Amino acid sequence: MAKEIQCPLPGIFYRKPAPEEPPFVEDGGAVEAGAVIGLVEVMKSFHEVTAEEAGENIRFEVENEGQVTAGAVLARMD
Amino acid sequence: MALEIRKPGLLTTIQDLGRPGYFHLGIPIGGAMDRLSLRAANRLVGNPEDAACLEAVFMGPELVVTEDTLLAVTGGEMPVKLDGAEVPTWTSFAAKKGQVLSFGYLTDGARIYIAVAGGIATEPMLGSRATYAIGALGGVDGRAVAAGDVLPVGDGAGTPGRTVPEALRRRPGRPAELRVLPGLYWHRITEASQKAFFDDEWSVAPEADRMGYRFRGGRPLEFVEREQPFGAGSDPSNIVDGCYPYGSIQVPGGTEPIVLHRDAVSGGGYFMIGAVISADMDLIGQLQPNVPVRFQRVDMDAALKARAERTAVLDEIRAATA
Numbered sequence: 001m002a003k004e005i006q007c008p009l010p011g012i013f014y015r016k017p018a019p020e021e022p023p024f025v026e027d028g029g030a031v032e033a034g035a036v037i038g039l040v041e042v043m044k045s046f047h048e049v050t051a052e053e054a055g056e057n058i059r060f061e062v063e064n065e066g067q068v069t070a071g072a073v074l075a076r077m078d
Numbered sequence: 079m080a081l082e083i084r085k086p087g088l089l090t091t092i093q094d095l096g097r098p099g100y101f102h103l104g105i106p107i108g109g110a111m112d113r114l115s116l117r118a119a120n121r122l123v124g125n126p127e128d129a130a131c132l133e134a135v136f137m138g139p140e141l142v143v144t145e146d147t148l149l150a151v152t153g154g155e156m157p158v159k160l161d162g163a164e165v166p167t168w169t170s171f172a173a174k175k176g177q178v179l180s181f182g183y184l185t186d187g188a189r190i191y192i193a194v195a196g197g198i199a200t201e202p203m204l205g206s207r208a209t210y211a212i213g214a215l216g217g218v219d220g221r222a223v224a225a226g227d228v229l230p231v232g233d234g235a236g237t238p239g240r241t242v243p244e245a246l247r248r249r250p251g252r253p254a255e256l257r258v259l260p261g262l263y264w265h266r267i268t269e270a271s272q273k274a275f276f277d278d279e280w281s282v283a284p285e286a287d288r289m290g291y292r293f294r295g296g297r298p299l300e301f302v303e304r305e306q307p308f309g310a311g312s313d314p315s316n317i318v319d320g321c322y323p324y325g326s327i328q329v330p331g332g333t334e335p336i337v338l339h340r341d342a343v344s345g346g347g348y349f350m351i352g353a354v355i356s357a358d359m360d361l362i363g364q365l366q367p368n369v370p371v372r373f374q375r376v377d378m379d380a381a382l383k384a385r386a387e388r389t390a391v392l393d394e395i396r397a398a399t400a
Contacts, residue, residue: 006183009088009136010366011284042136042367043089043287067368070136071183 002076003055007068011042013049015064023064030056030077037075040068049074079147079231081132081194083223084178085140091222092198092229093133093191096340097206097215105215106342107324108208111189111288111363114248114392115153119193121399122150122170124236129197130207132223135189136366138181139223143173148195148236152247154187154364169241186249187364196234210341212289246395250361253279253370256337258327259381261352263317267332271299275335275351276375283334284367288341291362292334293371299332310347317349325353335373337362357384 007013015023015038025037031051037058039046055077062074083090093116096109110116110133117127132139138156143149150170151158158165159180165171167190173179179192200207200218209217218227264272278296285292301314309318315332322328322338328348329335337354339362354362355376365371376384 008183010184010188010368012367042284044285047088069184069366069368071185 002078003053004073005037005049005051005075005077007040007049007062007070007072007074009040009042009047010069011040011047013062013064013066013068013074014039014041014046015060025058027060028057030054031058051077079143079145079196079233081198081229081231082142082144083139083225083227083229084142086223086225087134087137087139087181089222090132090134090139091209091211092130092200092217093208094130094206095128096208097204100204101344104344105204105213106210106340106344108210108216108340109206110191111340112153112191112360114360114388114395115189116191116193117392118168118242118395118399119150119152119191120197121396122152122168122236122240122242123148123193123195124234125193125195125197129193129232130200131194131198132192133189134181134192136184138190139192140178140180142176142178143194145175147173147231148234148238149173149179150193150240151190152193152242153190155185156190157182157185166241168247170236170238172238184366188366189363194231194234195236196232199230199232212341240399242395243398246391246398248361248364248391250364250369253372254361254365255372255374256358256362257355257376257381257384258352258373259355259376259378261326261350262320263349264352266301266314266349267351268300268302271297271301275299276373280335280371280373282365282367282369282371286365286367288339290336290338290342291365292336294334296335299329301332315349316347319345319347320350321345322350323353325356325359326350327352327354339363355381355384357381357388
């Protein structure tokens, strides 16, 4: 069963720490529990989104710089 | 009695009805972004309407109550949990010593108000406990709450199960409609721009905060040509410095309107289209990033009527929570 990573707050979702850097996690990659998978920008600051549990074959449901709401599914993984 | 903060959420601040009377010195009124929700939360737990509560934006905090007490959560909709079990919003409920208050994901609105019987009893500054972080006034040593803070609470008593009827809880529509009274500088933009501002759909920019709500998506403003007066900046959106009222809409560079809110700056050199009427200021405090917004033009009579209508709603809430 797929594990979901939900967005804790509304804003703009970023998959990379900076525009010229690679994404925190590549599509299909594996993450450890507590790993940062993206950033959400709101109120002039950036907030890290972390995976609560480990998983592999991550599939993002939201594009880089996509608009997100609280509770939105950002990614699924196995 | 105290509230122990385990997790602060995104930005959780102590707020009351603010500190009026110092704006001429550059110190804004501050206080709850959604004043009606703060008043309602206080009434539910038997507090005076201006008692200090926690205002949490987009994400709730996690906290522990150190004695048996009474709590209520109003404002935006976010599941409220006591030791993990959901309790209703806009309704007072008892919490036992050691119980943990936590929250689920925000489902509607933007800000919640957490009231505790007796009110938060931090030291007032200039007559208010409201947190004005930029000026390091009020709150906890002038800042938002942080993990490990222990917030003192006054003596209070109230009744569990008090509730505000659903019909009296205000929600932003889609698009949210904000009523605007054109102001002193209205003549500075062309007729086409005056019309476009109200015709276009805008959306809340993610930068929006307690100081100002920024909007984007509408057409840029065109200004009536003039030779800039002495003392005004060179951009056509500049004026000779003036006073900024709460709710005033400045448009730096003519592109993205900013509505000044409770933690507003008091003056500067940007022209203002007008002001969002006082009746709709609470609603702005419940707008999330990216939601659609329309500005609607009203005259002074309509603005005063809207204010009277909001006062009538408050009176209904008072009656329901008496």
